[in-house]
Amino acid sequence: MRFIVLALTLSLGTAACKRHRATPAADSAALAAGPKVHWSRAYIVTPAGNTSAVMYLTIENPGARPDTLLRVTTPLVDVAMLHTNTTSGSLQEQHGTMNMTAVTSLQIPPDTTLALAPGGTHVMLDALKHPIARGDSIPVTLIFSRAGALSGNAAVISYTDVDTATAPLAAPVPVDAPR
Numbered sequence: 260m261r262f263i264v265l266a267l268t269l270s271l272g273t274a275a276c277k278r279h280r281a282t283p284a285a286d287s288a289a290l291a292a293g294p295k296v297h298w299s300r301a302y303i304v305t306p307a308g309n310t311s312a313v314m315y316l317t318i319e320n321p322g323a324r325p326d327t328l329l330r331v332t333t334p335l336v337d338v339a340m341l342h343t344n345t346t347s348g349s350l351q352e353q354h355g356t357m358n359m360t361a362v363t364s365l366q367i368p369p370d371t372t373l374a375l376a377p378g379g380t381h382v383m384l385d386a387l388k389h390p391i392a393r394g395d396s397i398p399v400t401l402i403f404s405r406a407g408a409l410s411g412n413a414a415v416i417s418y419t420d421v422d423t424a425t426a427p428l429a430a431p432v433p434v435d436a437p438r
């Protein structure tokens with residue numbers, strides 16, 4: 260059911276876009292490129308000292324072409340960095356500087372869902388401009404090479420919420436599944 264609703268939303272969105280497009284050439288180019296990358300489920304885990312925090316999110320590329328996450332921006336910090344963990348560790352360990360490696364961009368292969376989750380790749384938010392607390396909603400923009408700038412919000416959660424936030428994504432229900 261969730262899948263059907265999503266498909267309807269997408270087709271309505273496409274129809275609306277078509278009406279506003281300037282030229283038929285731009286229209287066919289967009290159709291050839293297929294669906295674009297989008298992101299969701301962004302959350303920031305509240306830091307112990309309120310000076311830096313870590314953000315996770317899920318990026319989905321339903322299209323047939325790869326895309327690249329170039330940059331993450333949020334009013335919370337001057338520079339949000341992409342970090343990978345070279346070894347797996349607990350969330351607390353991840354806040355240390357030992358295991359983290361900065362990466363300049365993140366490839367999103369075609370037909371792939373990439374979940375940034377504790378123990379792995381994350382967005383590092385150093386030198387927070389103001390304190391954050393559980394329940395806050397923080398504006399975030401992801402800039403992709405193909406999809407462009409995609410804005411949304413990240414929910415601030417506490418360590419104890421992490422298990423819920425990282426629960427596996429619900430499997431999509433096939434539209435022709437017997438009920």
Ligand SMILES: [Cu+2]
Nearest residue numbers: 342359381383
């Ligand atoms: Cu980091």
